[in-house]
Amino acid sequence: METLVQKIRDIFWGQPSENGNGMAPAMRITVQCDCGEQISTRIEKAYELQEQYLQASDNDKDKPPAIAGYLLRKELVGNCCQNPVRVIVHFDAERCPADHSIEGGEWVSAEECL
Ligand SMILES: [Zn+2]
Numbered sequence: 001m002e003t004l005v006q007k008i009r010d011i012f013w014g015q016p017s018e019n020g021n022g023m024a025p026a027m028r029i030t031v032q033c034d035c036g037e038q039i040s041t042r043i044e045k046a047y048e049l050q051e052q053y054l055q056a057s058d059n060d061k062d063k064p065p066a067i068a069g070y071l072l073r074k075e076l077v078g079n080c081c082q083n084p085v086r087v088i089v090h091f092d093a094e095r096c097p098a099d100h101s102i103e104g105g106e107w108v109s110a111e112e113c114l
Pocket residue numbers: 033034035036037078080081082083
């Protein structure tokens with residue numbers, strides 16, 4: 001059976017890799033603080049995403065809960081000021097970013113990276 005990690009790898013790399021070293025999917029998120037400074041941060045998807053579970057119905061209590069998606073909360077602070085830029089990113093069950101919200105700045109980009 002294909003594991004979730006293999007599935008994710010398939011999505012990003014097209015095929016499973018022989019060498020798993022350093023292949024963990026990550027993201028680079030860039031925001032712009034209200035003061036104008038751009039701040040980038042690297043997200044390790046494997047460690048920083050919180051799992052969001054579907055609510056199990058009463059009939060399904062014996063089954064393990066299904067993953068509905070993932071949530072990332074991040075505070076970024078630049079060098080020019082002390083104001084934090086708060087980012088919340090929602091991911092779907094395949095760990096693809098689906099939606100985001102931001103406070104204290106503007107969203108610039110989010111890209112997959114090694
Ligand atoms: Zn700032």
